[in-house]
Amino acid sequence: MRNLPDDEWIAARRRRIGDRIRDERLHQGLTQDAVYLAAGISRYTLQRVEAGAEMKLSTLLRIAHVLDVPLADLVG
Template sequence: MRDLPADDAWIADRRQAVGAAIREARRIRNVTQDQVWMAARISRWTLQRAEAGDEVTLSTLLRIARVLEIPLADLVR
């Protein structure tokens, strides 16, 4: 088992990486943010927050992953 680092900066780094993975998956599939948020039934603001690396719920990540046809694990890797 690993110990956590002394601060939580690593969490922000991982959220940024997840946001970048969402953006990259969307761009590879050549779909717009509008297409994703409407298909995922989330708000535009929520998708923008996810891509920016802000805190989002697991349900939101699952919706985005499903719409982009990518395993959730690939987004959070």
């Protein structure tokens, strides 16, 4: 069993997830407006996810579905 380091590793991981989502969205030529409307989430929520803020699994599932990528590809 491993001990957890300080909580900074969680924040860093969330930032990487947000970066992957933004990169995939841009790769597909999609705007934030297109993604948040299709995902049924608010613009603010998508902005916070892409910035690496706290995110819910259901939100990540919605975004992954809209981007047509496996959730595992986004969370790595």
